[in-house]
Amino acid sequence: MTETASAPFDDIRRLIATMPGPDEDAVEAVRARDRQLTKPAGGLGRLEWLAEWVAAWQGKSPSIDRPMVCVFAGSHGVVARGVSAFPSEVNRQMLENFSAGGAAINQICADLGLGFKVFDLAIDMPTRDIVEDAAMDEKSCVATMAFGMESLAGGTDLLAVGEMGIGNTTIAAAIYAALYGGDAAHWVGRGTGLDDEGLKRKIAAVEGALDRHRDHLKDPLEVLRRLGGREIAAIAGAILAARLQRIPLILDGYVTTAAAAILHAIHPAALDHCIAGHLSAEGAHQDVLQRLGKIPLLALGMRLGEGSGAALAAGIVKSAVAIHRNMATFDQAGVSGRLPQA
Template sequence: MSDAMSSPFDDIRRLITTMPGPDEAAVEAVQARDRQLTKPAGSLGRLERIAEWLAAWQAKPTPTVDRPLVCVFAASHGVTAKGVSAFPSEVNRQMLENFAAGGAAINQICAAYGLGFKVFDLAIDMPTGDITEADAMDEKSCVATMAFGMEAIAGGTDLLAIGEMGIGNTTIAAAIYTALYGGSAEHWVGRGTGVDDEGLKRKVAAVEAAIAHHNASLKDPLEVLRRLGGREIAAMAGAILAARLQRIPVILDGYVATSAAAVLHAIHPSTIDHCIAGHLSAEGAHQDVLTRIGKVPLLVLGMRLGEGSGAALAAGLVKAAAAVHRDMATFGQAGVSERLS
């Protein structure tokens, strides 16, 4: 394809082909040290796998979680006009102010676990198009928002947790999943912020209308993103890609954050190999999505808050896994007898 015929999405596709893979030598180094630590082999279960995952994607034989960062991307959605949320759209701006004042749940979780925290306002006073009757974004603005997400981690981190905030975005995520995986809208739609039965019907109707309106153009995952997605989902997709290029492991939050990963997975499954699922959301068919993208959640707490809360809690576990691997004594250091052969 000539430059005159290329599109902004082509740059994203080319970028994906340049992404580094796991560092197997670093994984082997972690496994070798693990065999010398003062514990029975395999006794720390998934914590041992987490240390290997960190090493693989940081390319470090001794993985670190010294600068963990939670990034929350906030946006607004035109589909809220269809009555798909229990809360009005002005809550978006109010919640941004709450984040800034340190009053949200995510503020407390980050403080408890020593996590950095950044919030990004993605033109929150300008809703994207109502997906039941228009494109959410054009291609240029979608790619620009992905690029913004890529820049969000420019300050440096060794572990990234991504989350979002945006009234109406569980409807957006459900539409993305319906487009990517098929099936009925009812399967993918949940109660979000707590809509009643009539609100749930409106959400289902909105997703059905969106799929019908865009149906002819939903074979390309990036078209799904721009037509049905939101700025926060595009930015999270960009952050995931940038993290891979910079060898930063990523923890996904819940139902909405996973939709950004699902779009990238649909382009090529290996695109999200450096990501783990922080938790299983109580929203919608999140378990179905995680199964499809090959992720087993670290936590199952019945949460559906969003704002990076589940990913931040999981980051505490990841920090613990790195600390245990790094700081446990070996049999030789502790003078503990090794297992008899």
């Protein structure tokens, strides 16, 4: 009997099926130490939970020695429809700005001691216009996901992921509308500052894309290849690789979360190793985060992208782990511990 060749997406599904779970012993060790630290129980709120979360996915006493921010950059054919306030040429210019150290993310990473990498995903070759065709074929989509997985090869113990790409808030909105339904207008925001006419064009583009691909949107991976972009596919790959390598991960904003939403739609536990770095001002990000069961660390009204919110959140995670590791215990400080409960 002849074996049937597997499709490229089958490999992704198999990897998702092998995802490890949290290390509960590491979590309990964090809680045991926390009970001995010179503070009231629960006094540090979510910072205490963050130390547990890092331990759960590192599988050991939490430590952050090599934090990394990875930004994935792509371009989109749908931009030709006037869905962005900026032209596609800005993609290349922003990559050069990253390289020169002039972007906001460069300043955040330098200030907080975070490594920074940016990945050019054929920035000068836009994906196909999603209103007229699928953005990618299955093979190239999986290859881009694999590229995102390989981006972790240099090693890190805390990963923050972000994106850059003119027009990609249109792409994210189309993905959310495909996954969750509802009017396109609910998911579409003003991106980099669209006027009212631009917003109408953006909504129309999302509506047109949904209509074009309506018969193929039940499979989340088909949603990704038909409506997504290379940066979103690469981020999905990075999220999956981080899970397989037991690396805790911080999601950035509206566009980055679209990649996470694809994985969540395939398997509801696929994002257990992820936290939301911040609540973006773009689109319906809060709606998405609620659907994913994520409470953002920050809500600063940002919608910049480029990993900026995730990087700022990484500073908080670093502090949470430093407190847990370095804070004195009651015995070390000579402070009387709590009386036993009656």
